[in-house]
Amino acid sequence: MKGLSLFLGCLVPNRYPGIEMATKLCLAKLDIDCVDLEGASCCPAPGVFRSFDRTTWLTLASRNIVLSEQKDRDMLTICNGCFSTLEDANRSIKEDEESKEDVNRHLEKIGREIRGDINVRHIIEYLYQEYGPEKIASYVERQLNIRVAVHYGCHLIKPTKDRGLGSFERPAFFDELVTALGASSVEYPDKMACCGAGGGVRSAMKDRSLGMTEAKLARIEETGVDCIVNSCPFCHMQLDAGQTEIKEKNGAEFNIPVLHYTQLLGLALGFPAEMLGIDTGIEKNRKLMDLLDSQV
Amino acid sequence: MDDKNATGKDTLDKLTEVSTDALKCMQCGICSSSCPSGRHTSLNIRKLVKMAGKTTDILDSAELWMCTTCYNCQERCPRGIDIVEILLDIRAISAHNGRILPEHKEVCAMLIEHGHAVPINEENKMKRTGIGLEELPETVHKYKDELEEVKVLLSSCGFEELVMQAGISGKEDSA
Ligand code: SF4
Numbered sequence: 414m415k416g417l418s419l420f421l422g423c424l425v426p427n428r429y430p431g432i433e434m435a436t437k438l439c440l441a442k443l444d445i446d447c448v449d450l451e452g453a454s455c456c457p458a459p460g461v462f463r464s465f466d467r468t469t470w471l472t473l474a475s476r477n478i479v480l481s482e483q484k485d486r487d488m489l490t491i492c493n494g495c496f497s498t499l500e501d502a503n504r505s506i507k508e509d510e511e512s513k514e515d516v517n518r519h520l521e522k523i524g525r526e527i528r529g530d531i532n533v534r535h536i537i538e539y540l541y542q543e544y545g546p547e548k549i550a551s552y553v554e555r556q557l558n559i560r561v562a563v564h565y566g567c568h569l570i571k572p573t574k575d576r577g578l579g580s581f582e583r584p585a586f587f588d589e590l591v592t593a594l595g596a597s598s599v600e601y602p603d604k605m606a607c608c609g610a611g612g613g614v615r616s617a618m619k620d621r622s623l624g625m626t627e628a629k630l631a632r633i634e635e636t637g638v639d640c641i642v643n644s645c646p647f648c649h650m651q652l653d654a655g656q657t658e659i660k661e662k663n664g665a666e667f668n669i670p671v672l673h674y675t676q677l678l679g680l681a682l683g684f685p686a687e688m689l690g691i692d693t694g695i696e697k698n699r700k701l702m703d704l705l706d707s708q709v
Numbered sequence: 710m711d712d713k714n715a716t717g718k719d720t721l722d723k724l725t726e727v728s729t730d731a732l733k734c735m736q737c738g739i740c741s742s743s744c745p746s747g748r749h750t751s752l753n754i755r756k757l758v759k760m761a762g763k764t765t766d767i768l769d770s771a772e773l774w775m776c777t778t779c780y781n782c783q784e785r786c787p788r789g790i791d792i793v794e795i796l797l798d799i800r801a802i803s804a805h806n807g808r809i810l811p812e813h814k815e816v817c818a819m820l821i822e823h824g825h826a827v828p829i830n831e832e833n834k835m836k837r838t839g840i841g842l843e844e845l846p847e848t849v850h851k852y853k854d855e856l857e858e859v860k861v862l863l864s865s866c867g868f869e870e871l872v873m874q875a876g877i878s879g880k881e882d883s884a
């Protein structure tokens with residue numbers, strides 16, 4: 414198996430750097446061979462840019478993939494959107510000679526060429542397939558005795574024919590990675606429902622987008638969980654910042670802490686919440702930290 | 710935006726081409742009942758599937774942009790129609806006919822200028838250093854030559870022109 418290079422995307426380094434730090438700390442602790450990917454750009458995001466021009470979308474994605482090819486490493490993503498773009502683009506390059514030639518005509522202008530000989534991984538998929546819940550559990554230093562609402566997000570598993578992670582109707586792999594940390598994953602209605610952000614809907618139709626988010630948050634609130642855990646910084650932002658936006662919009666208040674899986678894993682591996690960016694300015698996360706502190 | 714010159718025969722041909730699969734639709738409605746956006750917006754994906762490939766009117770439908778690309782419809786369609794893929798292709802034809810929403814143009818402008826749809830800002834530079842990361846991430850934000858490469862590719866693909874002309878002239882599809 415090849416080593417990995419870490420693809421950051423836009424939202425993680427530029428809005429939720431705690432997720433970047435958590436990822437790096439966890440990878441090191443788990444002895445995963447992963448290096449920085451210098452000079453990467455936006456993946457580019459599947460919903461909007463692919464909607465405007467497929468060639469541009471495929472070419473920019475290919476440039477990012479080339480950076481990892483040149484290190485002879487597979488690419489690790491920590492975002493469902495980046496995974497969707499890079500996975501789909503990588504498959505197009507591997508399976509469609511015409512697309513590959515087309516892209517290489519553009520890449521030639523910057524002196525690069527895509528070969529199509531690495532794989533794109535998502536951290537949830539990687540940890541599940543290469544480590545598995547039991548091995549992850551063996552690294553846990555702090556059992557997290559909390560109730561968690563797992564949010565898979567759409568593009569981690571769909572389209573299922575391309576992702577190969579099984580049916581999206583009732584998947585379990587992400588839940589297993591959460592329970593490996595001592596937490597319980599609570600079932601809730603509409604668990605597999607979209608957060609409402611994707612496809613350019615958040616940027617162009619904020620109110621409607623938040624309508625979907627509010628419906629999802631209401632279902633989660635009814636189950637009385639301690640936090641939401643996701644695998645995508647775009648879902649993360651929608652579910653986290655979305656709570657503030659919903660409150661401003663119609664007064665509905667949720668106060669549910671939101672963590673990326675790497676942050677939850679980081680806590681379980683013994684890192685302090687401050688290093689993982691869990692408490693940076695996010696008041697509602699205080700509740701979760703108090704609960705965890707009371708368990709020590 | 711409603712310049713009918715923008716929606717000539719070539720455009721209809723393109724729509725027909727990308728929508729062939731939609732002919733298999735039997736209008737069962739499973740797509741619509743699986744659609745989370747449809748519960749909160751006027752999106753009726755079954756109606757869009759019905760229109761696909763038949764009329765250029767679909768390019769002016771606001772619903773085209775209400776899909777979050779969650780893929781539920783496509784996953785559950787009993788006829789195995791790649792609904793989301795078709796919709797994305799129709800969106801692209803729409804964009805090439807000058808239809809890009811103002812908010813989406815802004816996101817495109819960010820990509821063109823910074824290489825990122827959501828670029829770094831001062832607040833987040835501080836957040837980064839506060840938790841022990843470098844001020845700038847290992848992306849094109851830090852490596853200016855690499856950012857230049859992105860710009861070369863964007864112009865090589867004609868992306869800047871595509872975005873600039875959108876919403877202004879509605880000129881004939883040049884894709
Ligand atoms: S689910 Fe498929 S067959 Fe049924 S209405 Fe939708 S597109 Fe048509």
